[in-house]
Amino acid sequence: MSRRSDPVLHRDDPSKEPLVGHVKVTREDWLNVARAILVGDGVAEVKILPISERLGVSRSSFYWYFKNREDLLGALLEDWARRNTSTLVAHCGMPAATITGAVCNFFRCFLAPDLFDPGLDFAVREWARRDAAVREIIDRADKDRLAAVREMFARHGYDPFDADVRARILYFMQLGYHALEQAEPMAERLGRLEGYLEGFTGHAPAPGECDALRVFAKEEAGS
Incomplete structure (x- = not known):
């Protein structure tokens, strides 16, 4: 099988319910991008700041869904x-x-x-x-x-x-x-x-x- 392309964000996926209020990305979005980095670059590169930059959101929004990087890796x-x-x-x-x-x-x-x-x-x-x-x-x-x-x-x-x-x-x-x-x-x-x-x-x-x-x-x- 070929490697997957860049992940589709929840906000860009027509099969998902639209995001509401001030929510820009979901927990699923963080996981999708983290997974893509894990597959493409290895676990050492799975870091909060690069993921937030790919998502186009502030680093602080990570903590809405995860306690810390270890929590993300466990997920x-x-x-x-x-x-x-x-x-x-x-x-x-x-x-x-x-x-x-x-x-x-x-x-x-x-x-x-x-x-x-x-x-x-x-x-x-x-x-x-x-x-x-x-x-x-x-x-x-x-x-x-x-x-x-x-x-x-x-x-x-x-x-x-x-x-x-x-x-x-x-x-x-x-x-x-x-x-x-x-x-x-x-x-x-x-x-x-x-x-x-x-x-x-x-x-x-x-x-x-x-x-x-x-x-x-x-x-x-x-x-």
């Missing part, structure tokens, strides 16, 4: 967990008639930036290299994600050992794909979908499963 971690871990776990638990259909649900997360943001994930991992507390949070998230993928295989009849091994292959492959910043066209990538599904699960996909995922990918690319 960023909560935002990351909600965006990436909770969404991935939820998609692994979605009903599916076959294991190949279940893996297609897993793949949807990585085709839609609103479901899983690889850039944000790796920015938090880079942060964790310098912060032991964040390292612990990352480790717990990986355990939770792996458990969800493992349970997905187990629900479809795989024994515990096989489910665990296949979960690790699938999850670590997907993260590694983004870590290597593969730039192959999406059509080329999806052209291997049947092979990927059989490789990960040991089963050929059911009729229509790959077509449905390709339609989803096309819709996401056009949104």
Whole structure:
């Protein structure tokens, strides 16, 4: 996935309720810009003054929403967990008639930036290299994600050992794909979908499963 462009501010987003009174930006705006800086420049550059300058508001308005910079960083971690871990776990638990259909649900997360943001994930991992507390949070998230993928295989009849091994292959492959910043066209990538599904699960996909995922990918690319 490509990195997101500059964040849309709440005040500029037609899907949001208009701001009223003297409010110029929202807590969501502060988080959106802080997230963009985290992904683009690293956690060391997530500072109150640069964010306020990007938002075009006074630094003092930061304290309407956050106690201090540490509070903002904590909110960023909560935002990351909600965006990436909770969404991935939820998609692994979605009903599916076959294991190949279940893996297609897993793949949807990585085709839609609103479901899983690889850039944000790796920015938090880079942060964790310098912060032991964040390292612990990352480790717990990986355990939770792996458990969800493992349970997905187990629900479809795989024994515990096989489910665990296949979960690790699938999850670590997907993260590694983004870590290597593969730039192959999406059509080329999806052209291997049947092979990927059989490789990960040991089963050929059911009729229509790959077509449905390709339609989803096309819709996401056009949104």
